Amino acid sequence: xxxxxxxxxxxxxxxxxxxxxxxxxxxxxxxxxxxxxxxxxxxxxxxxxxxxxxxxxxxxxxxxxxxxxxxxxxxxxxxxxxxxxxxxxxxxxxxxxxxxxxxxxxxxxxxxxxxxxxxxxxxxxxxxxxxxxxxxxxxxxxxxxxxxxxxxxxxxxxxxxxxxxxxxxxxxxxxxxxxxxxxxxxxxxxxxxxxxx
Amino acid sequence: xxxxxxxxxxxxxxxxxxxxxxxxxxxxxxxxxxxxxxxxxxxxxxxxxxxxxxxxxxxxxxxxxxxxxxxxxxxxxxxxxxxxxxxxxxxxxxxxxxxxxxxxxxxxxxxxxxxxxxxxxxxxxxxxxxxxxxxxxxxxxxxxxxxxxxxxxxxxxxxxxxxxxxxxxxxxxxxxxxxxxxxxxxxxxxxxxxxxxxxxxxxxxxxxxxxxxxxxxxxxxxxxxxxxxxxxxxxxxxxxxxxxxxxxxxxxxxxxxxxxxxxxxxxxxxxxxxxxxxxxxxxxxxxxxxxxxxxxxxxxxxxxxxxxxxx
Numbered sequence: 001x002x003x004x005x006x007x008x009x010x011x012x013x014x015x016x017x018x019x020x021x022x023x024x025x026x027x028x029x030x031x032x033x034x035x036x037x038x039x040x041x042x043x044x045x046x047x048x049x050x051x052x053x054x055x056x057x058x059x060x061x062x063x064x065x066x067x068x069x070x071x072x073x074x075x076x077x078x079x080x081x082x083x084x085x086x087x088x089x090x091x092x093x094x095x096x097x098x099x100x101x102x103x104x105x106x107x108x109x110x111x112x113x114x115x116x117x118x119x120x121x122x123x124x125x126x127x128x129x130x131x132x133x134x135x136x137x138x139x140x141x142x143x144x145x146x147x148x149x150x151x152x153x154x155x156x157x158x159x160x161x162x163x164x165x166x167x168x169x170x171x172x173x174x175x176x177x178x179x180x181x182x183x184x185x186x187x188x189x190x191x192x193x194x195x196x197x
Numbered sequence: 198x199x200x201x202x203x204x205x206x207x208x209x210x211x212x213x214x215x216x217x218x219x220x221x222x223x224x225x226x227x228x229x230x231x232x233x234x235x236x237x238x239x240x241x242x243x244x245x246x247x248x249x250x251x252x253x254x255x256x257x258x259x260x261x262x263x264x265x266x267x268x269x270x271x272x273x274x275x276x277x278x279x280x281x282x283x284x285x286x287x288x289x290x291x292x293x294x295x296x297x298x299x300x301x302x303x304x305x306x307x308x309x310x311x312x313x314x315x316x317x318x319x320x321x322x323x324x325x326x327x328x329x330x331x332x333x334x335x336x337x338x339x340x341x342x343x344x345x346x347x348x349x350x351x352x353x354x355x356x357x358x359x360x361x362x363x364x365x366x367x368x369x370x371x372x373x374x375x376x377x378x379x380x381x382x383x384x385x386x387x388x389x390x391x392x393x394x395x396x397x398x399x400x401x402x403x404x405x406x407x408x409x410x411x412x413x414x415x416x417x418x419x420x421x422x423x424x425x426x427x428x429x430x431x432x433x434x435x436x437x438x439x440x441x442x443x444x445x446x447x448x449x450x451x452x453x454x455x456x457x458x459x460x461x462x463x464x465x466x467x468x469x470x471x472x473x474x475x476x477x478x479x480x481x482x483x484x485x486x487x488x489x490x491x492x493x494x495x496x497x498x499x500x501x502x503x504x505x506x507x508x
Contacts, residue, residue: 016241036270043261052251068256072264087237094244102212106474129248138245157246162212185207
């Protein structure tokens with residue numbers, strides 16, 4: 001039986017998506033000073049993964065391409081105010097992309113593209129996106145989730161519940177989306193904490 | 198919004214809060230370092246999960262070029278237009294010179310064909326060879342001009358595509374900001390001309406102008422510009438801070454501090470509100486000591502807008 005009352009999501013262990021070499025932070029700093037070549041380098045480094053993310057968030061390649069361009073324009077415009085102490089470069093840029101996608105979804109008044117969870121992604125481990133160790137420990141943590149929890153979490157990450165009133169997990173009579181997400185996040189936290197220890 | 202901050206941080210990261218809830222969460226987060234840290238950690242997790250669950254897709258070849266053009270970072274393209282244009286102009290000039298010389302030669306050969314001309318015996322040979330060479334050269338030049346003209350049109354069309362209006366984009370919000378207590382000008386001309394009238398008046402006024410500001414904000418793009426006019430330079434250690442008020446929030450929301458410009462004339466600053474779902478109802482500029490700025494008060498407000506209507 002699925003418990004209905006779950007503990008709240010606790011603070012997650014930090015350390016994911018760090019920029020150990022400082023390469024990305026240096027590029028953003030250069031962008032903040034108006035260096036166009038730094039933008040080219042950042043674009044070459046992150047645009048493929050960002051386009052993959054935007055495509056899953058928005059569901060349409062053309063929309064995703066437009067969102068990617070808008071996101072990079074915002075990244076350029078906000079680069080002078082970037083504070084590496086607040087969040088790592090990739091996370092900072094990801095939040096801008098996500099914000100752009102949320103806005104596009106809201107403007108079009110249509111639900112997010114339904115992420116195709118049946119197709120496993122390429123197991124590319126690009127160290128310029130995330131340190132290699134992070135790729136592995138995150139995948140191990142995700143593997144600890146039940147299929148239902150994982151699907152729920154991935155749908156949420158790819159904005160499948162944005163601008164909607166989803167209350168029940170599909171194929172589940174009693175589990176709400178929020179309860180499922182709480183449980184998934186709690187498990188992830190515990191798994192990532194194990195790696196830290 | 199959920200009362201549990203952990204939940205709220207997660208729902209914020211997953212886009213599950215509406216505009217008002219987002220604004221409240223962001224405002225709370227600004228004053229709560231623990232919540233801010235939690236939100237950043239949630240962003241880390243979301244970014245990592247997203248990256249590990251997609252197959253990278255290489256953008257189209259011209260994606261970067263379009264991006265650079267959008268940011269006006271592509272001087273090479275502009276140069277190529279000038280090269281194309283100058284090439285076309287040079288070709289046209291050459292063609293004119295050639296046609297003029299052809300006309301002169303034709304006149305000469307025509308006059309040489311007159312019976313009374315003494316040099317008629319040698320001229321016919323030149324007259325018979327010139328049109329053939331000229332014909333070939335003219336044809337070649339015509340072809341080059343056609344190619345150059347096509348290139349120029351292609352570049353011009355590409356520029357037109359870049360500047361096509363985006364359908365459905367809202368018009369920007371434009372608000373003037375005056376010192377507290379200064380009413381809005383109620384003469385009919387400014388209302389007809391909009392805020393431009395006031396700025397024209399300031400520009401034409403040779404006496405010491407009043408401080409003022411104008412905020413232009415495009416909610417659809419979450420992109421704004423604050424233009425301040427004759428704002429006194431802050432004393433050492435003090436900062437000007439910008440706040441936005443919305444109809445949904447009870448108190449002004451902190452936007453950011455103005456960087457030191459070192460100028461006391463007209464200076465502009467770009468800003469964003471962090472979300473495209475915020476529709477401002479007013480802006481406030483305060484002068485605060487260093488550190489976390491307190492909420493705007495009567496003593497700290499320097500400019501606010503839109504100003505109250507005059508009585």
